[in-house]
Amino acid sequence: MVQxxxxxxxxxYSLLVILLVLQLATIAGVVYLAPLxxxxxxxxALLVFIGWFGFYMVHPNQGKVLQxxxxxxxxxxxxxxxxxxxxxxxxxxxxxxxxxxxxxxKVNDANGNPIEIAAVIVWRVVDTAEAVFEVDDYENxxxxxxxxALRNLATTYPYEHDQEDSRLSLRSDANSIALKxxxxxxxxxxxxxxxxxxxxxxxxxxxPEIAQAMLQRQQASAxxxxxxxxxxxxxxxxxxALEQLKxxxxxxxxxxxxxxxxxxxxxxxxxDQQAKPVINTGTIYS
Numbered sequence: 335m336v337q338x339x340x341x342x343x344x345x346x347y348s349l350l351v352i353l354l355v356l357q358l359a360t361i362a363g364v365v366y367l368a369p370l371x372x373x374x375x376x377x378x379a380l381l382v383f384i385g386w387f388g389f390y391m392v393h394p395n396q397g398k399v400l401q402x403x404x405x406x407x408x409x410x411x412x413x414x415x416x417x418x419x420x421x422x423x424x425x426x427x428x429x430x431x432x433x434x435x436x437x438x439x440k441v442n443d444a445n446g447n448p449i450e451i452a453a454v455i456v457w458r459v460v461d462t463a464e465a466v467f468e469v470d471d472y473e474n475x476x477x478x479x480x481x482x483a484l485r486n487l488a489t490t491y492p493y494e495h496d497q498e499d500s501r502l503s504l505r506s507d508a509n510s511i512a513l514k515x516x517x518x519x520x521x522x523x524x525x526x527x528x529x530x531x532x533x534x535x536x537x538x539x540x541x542p543e544i545a546q547a548m549l550q551r552q553q554a555s556a557x558x559x560x561x562x563x564x565x566x567x568x569x570x571x572x573x574x575a576l577e578q579l580k581x582x583x584x585x586x587x588x589x590x591x592x593x594x595x596x597x598x599x600x601x602x603x604x605x606d607q608q609a610k611p612v613i614n615t616g617t618i619y620s
Contacts, residue, residue, distance in 0.1 A: 335525070338463040341400040341408025346389050346415030356382045388420040397462040399425040409462045427462040431531065436481050438537055441488045443504065451488045451504070452537035455480045455519060457530050464527030472526045479522040480533075487515050493540065504538055511535065 360379035400407040465472040516533035
């Protein structure tokens with residue numbers, strides 16, 4: 335693999351003055367000196383003129399990849415006006431932090447449910463040589479590999495937890511899923527000289543064709559969970575009531591009367607509507 339090395343270059347400000355003086359001097363010599371010297375000074379003026387093509391600008395958070403006839407000659411990261419071999423080709427590579435937001439991908443999760451998922455990837459180039467020479471187009475490479483990693487992640491984990499499923503879920507374990515996504519994207523982009531700084535899901539939902547059914551399922555699960563808590567609490571309250579009645583000797587209840595009392599209390603405590611009292615002047619036996 336081609337890895338980044340520091341390119342040889344000089345400050346362009348001093349070279350600007352030197353080349354300007356040499357250019358004026360050689361032109362003046364061609365105009366005013368003897369014909370024999372004019373030829374020599376003409377060649378010198380041409381060489382000085384070629385030297386002007388060695389100037390280039392390097393902006394902050396930018397690198398210039400230098401090549402000499404197709405051979406990598408180094409990367410210049412020094413900012414400002416620079417000068418290097420005029421025959422170098424110079425390719426600009428941005429070192430700034432960039433965001434990539436994927437489109438909404440339609441995939442099936444680990445349980446086969448169709449979902450929509452999207453992510454935001456924060457990245458930057460850290461090795462300009464790898465970015466330029468190891469892949470054809472590093473920006474397009476980041477786009478394709480990030481979406482491929484996102485698809486693979488979505489098919490590896492379920493959308494949400496099942497009761498007997500201990501795996502991470504896309505919906506409930508957002509931080510852990512973000513770390514998994516960052517790690518997988520980084521592995522894919524390592525060879526392109528790219529560092530992934532952050533990766534997070536920006537959109538997650540069931541596909542429209544099953545969204546309503548899944549919403550009803552979630553609502554039913556929530557109702558069942560709430561009912562379970564209510565019943566557990568009601569059973570505890572009934573048990574406490576029976577224990578207190580027995581301990582204080584308020585009333586002696588046989589098995590049938592206890593069953594009737596438990597039934598009435600559970601109806602009152604677990605019912606959706608407010609209970610309406612009924613005055614019973616008789617007994618349960620008549």
